[in-house]
Amino acid sequence: MKRMTHTMRLAAVASATMLVLAACGSEDSSSDTDADAGDDTPTTSNIDLKIGTALPQTGNLAFLGPPEEAGVGYAASLIEAADTGLNLEIVYGDSGDTDNKAYESEIPRLLGEDVAAIIGAASSGTSLQFIDQVVDAGVIQFSPANTSDAFTSYDDKGLYWRTAPSDVLQGDVLGNLIAADGAATLGMIVLNDSYGTGLAKYVTEAFEGAGGEVVAMETYNTGDTSFDSQVSAVLAAKPDAIALITFEEVATILPSLFGEYPAEDLYFVDGNLSNFGKQFPKGSLTGAKGTLPGLSIDSLKAFTTDLNAYAKESGQFPKGLDEFSYAAESFDAVNLIALAALAAGSSDPADIAGKLQEVSGGTGDGEKCTTFADCAAIIADGGTVDYDGISGPITFDEVGDPQDATIGIYQYGDDNTYGAYTG
Incomplete structure (x- = not known):
């Protein structure tokens, strides 16, 4: 179901494609996912996957840290509940900014934890400070919020991806x-x-x-x-x-x-x-x-309500959230990495990167699915998935940019x- 919005009309002169989804396209939130995560979900062979985060706990984008980290944690909790044989561990870290340079100690620490992927940073300028370090280590860097066009043509060895659209x-x-x-x-x-x-x-x-x-x-x-x-x-x-x-x-x-x-x-x-x-x-x-x-806050109401409940109940952010920017993009980043690992049958970063475009619907003729549990069941049955996320359809191109976006x-x-x- 699609509808033309004020945003779409203003962007009509843009050369980029813009897809605006109605609220029904984003309401497959935790209540639906929990129902899908029962004993009937097919299982795969065990895969141990470790993901790090380099999101802004400090610095000039620190207000984005809580919604982004909550999005990561919430996705991980639903992946665990789905019981697919994927064992996911999250290692949280601080990106800081280009002034306090928290990434200078945090990125080596995360790489030392043998993570397959690092989610972050939020700031494009900060990501550019450590992208070479991450991809040279053969690890995926996946940002939920980088919007600089510099990444579209960056020599990232096929290891940089993002759920946020270019500026x-x-x-x-x-x-x-x-x-x-x-x-x-x-x-x-x-x-x-x-x-x-x-x-x-x-x-x-x-x-x-x-x-x-x-x-x-x-x-x-x-x-x-x-x-x-x-x-x-x-x-x-x-x-x-x-x-x-x-x-x-x-x-x-x-x-x-x-x-x-x-x-x-x-x-x-x-x-x-x-x-x-x-x-x-x-x-x-x-x-x-x-x-x-990203989709409007109104259309993401079900997701943000469930996300806030998770943040409080899990103790990750006991006082709850008052910002939700890039939370959905962070949630989707975790799901995409996990689904790519399932599709590859591997936790090796190169293998996961090789499946990210496919599971997003960017290649092949995958079956549409909107929750991790549903997508995992398709993969377990030998199928190919096309994950449409909370933040939108995503659909990666060959350089890891989402082809469809909403402003x-x-x-x-x-x-x-x-x-x-x-x-």
Whole structure:
């Protein structure tokens, strides 16, 4: 079941393919999976699989760490419940960022644990700091959130994969959204790394292609703590709209804009779209918009409800989650790696990588399935699977990029939290 959405209309000029699924396409959550994970599930020969994570427990994307790690843990719990003969162990680690460089000690530690795959990092710039180390060790790197186009052509020996779409699409949607909202000029404050400058490039191309003009683009570096010069320069250009292409530094940038610039003309991206709540005075962000890859939070309601219950009950995050960005992509990453291991009958990274495109539906004529248990049963019966995940159909191309993707558009309310944009 498909439906055309506001997001799809805005992205119609994009060259990338965009598939928007209705809510029914993502509601095969834990309640369905648990029912499938009974004694009738065929078993395979035992496979011991160890997966590491290098997700942001610290650094400028630390707010994404809990939903991503919960997505990993939740998927692992359902894989264990399915009792397919796959014995999965998760070793958690911190990617940090390019300022604190937690990855410098964490990646060697994870590789020393003899993991077959490392899920992470969230930041494209951080992933680029250790991708060579991982693939040179013959280990899969699988990111749920890297969006830089740098990875599409990277020499990764066939070992890098991601469930997040390239910023080519997000940039197109955001640039056209800003133009459609009536802005003729645009200012940007941009993180100076592969993610920030890459996304800014595609926003610029889309906005200028729609007849607009970028009148200011100020950059900063990871670790910077003062942004007064960037804010002053952008405000001096008097743009009709300002796009903030940042990570958590946005929390320091925003107070300098409050009272100086209308909130409804501010635009956020996946790296900083966050529920700020009482962090800022009520109404500070009313009307501001942002983009986020993945199915809408509303369509993922069943999944996020079950994920939050798991996070609390398992003790992984006893207080629960208040962010869900890239949780579904993390959940799907674990399922895809595990299904590829089953399909290969092996925990060897090269064997798993050789099956990832197949189990995603990117090659062959696999049978559609939406839960690990259902897919595992097909494999155990000698079939080929086409896993459609919580985050979307995925469908890897030959370089490990998802071929189908959705970009959601959100808007902040008076409580400084965001919901689906219905304009």
